[in-house]
Amino acid sequence: MWVLRLILKNSGRHKLRSMLTVLGVALAIVAFGVVRTLILAWYTQAENSSPDRLVTRHAVSLTFDLPLAHRGKIEQVPGVKAVTYANWFGGVYKDKSNFFAQFACDFPTYLDMYPEFEIIEGSRDTLFAERNACMVGKKLAAKYGWKIGDIIPLIGTIYPGDYEFVVRAIYAGKEPNTDESTMLFHWSYLDLRVAEAFPGNEGRAGFYIIRLADPLSAARVSEAVDAKFLNSSAETLTETEEAFALGFVSMSSAIITGIRIVSILIIAIVLLVMANTMAMSARERMKEYSVLKTLGFRKGHLMGLLSGESLLLSGLGCLIGIGLLMPAVGGLSVALSDFFPIMFLGASTVGWAVLISFVVAMVAASYPVWRVLSATITEGLRQIG
Numbered sequence: 001m002w003v004l005r006l007i008l009k010n011s012g013r014h015k016l017r018s019m020l021t022v023l024g025v026a027l028a029i030v031a032f033g034v035v036r037t038l039i040l041a042w043y044t045q046a047e048n049s050s051p052d053r054l055v056t057r058h059a060v061s062l063t064f065d066l067p068l069a070h071r072g073k074i075e076q077v078p079g080v081k082a083v084t085y086a087n088w089f090g091g092v093y094k095d096k097s098n099f100f101a102q103f104a105c106d107f108p109t110y111l112d113m114y115p116e117f118e119i120i121e122g123s124r125d126t127l128f129a130e131r132n133a134c135m136v137g138k139k140l141a142a143k144y145g146w147k148i149g150d151i152i153p154l155i156g157t158i159y160p161g162d163y164e165f166v167v168r169a170i171y172a173g174k175e176p177n178t179d180e181s182t183m184l185f186h187w188s189y190l191d192l193r194v195a196e197a198f199p200g201n202e203g204r205a206g207f208y209i210i211r212l213a214d215p216l217s218a219a220r221v222s223e224a225v226d227a228k229f230l231n232s233s234a235e236t237l238t239e240t241e242e243a244f245a246l247g248f249v250s251m252s253s254a255i256i257t258g259i260r261i262v263s264i265l266i267i268a269i270v271l272l273v274m275a276n277t278m279a280m281s282a283r284e285r286m287k288e289y290s291v292l293k294t295l296g297f298r299k300g301h302l303m304g305l306l307s308g309e310s311l312l313l314s315g316l317g318c319l320i321g322i323g324l325l326m327p328a329v330g331g332l333s334v335a336l337s338d339f340f341p342i343m344f345l346g347a348s349t350v351g352w353a354v355l356i357s358f359v360v361a362m363v364a365a366s367y368p369v370w371r372v373l374s375a376t377i378t379e380g381l382r383q384i385g
Contacts, residue, residue: 025317
């Protein structure tokens, strides 16, 4: 108990310096947490992927579509349990800044493929029956104030024209990390519009989604599917849902690398702040530590005093930083919802923040501890702090 009192008294000797050190650590923890949250948001879609789902797209690029006839051939591949299909729509809602994902899909098979989408408002029967009906995520509906029966006008970019959709269902994710900011509508409605505007281009799917009977057969089924269309006019590339999602992440690899470097620099800054504080404290108190040695204080006692002070300052900064990090991530999630529909403060981020603050505290105290323990009593008494 007396050691703890000494640690508290030592930490409060230079109140301004201690407060600035704690504040520096807190701000660094906030910055580190925000950076790590951004990185995790990039990978969230891939982490949420199901091991029993594959995605088949055009071998050249996702911008090329595939004949709808591919579906029947894919269903014949051994190990395939179910197949659905969808097209990326890319429409504009009022203004180009209002970006959100829109997919034309075959509702019955698509919703069976994604049981994590749970309809919480509206009727599945009405959704299936009306040609221009759509389903939107709970988060997306809240953002724009949509409710059942509202009309959503979109201006087509990939598929030019003016489109109007009626909200007939609102879904929520069964899991907390399910994307709730997507809009889904009937593929048949889009195909009809394409047939009217561009005769001969109908009957095309952007990509196919395959459910496997056995997740362990992913590699074999992928090869079998692609082999069916080898040397055809529309060759395919089939990969796991996770690999498909990571393909989009890889497009931003340079940005992610830069963010990772920033996180390392943040840790280095925290270490420098703590090391400077502890070095100054040890230098100023060399005479005191020498007096303590003469009074019978052992090396373990002195090590505890220095390490404890470093841990106290770093720990306080960490706690304040985590407290500030929660609203910071919440605000960031709202501000970047168009780009990162799933963003939250993960337990791993908090864990890393605590671990980093502990490691930084111990590393920062290592040199002052060595300096105090290695100095003789006479050297310490001569020290002018």
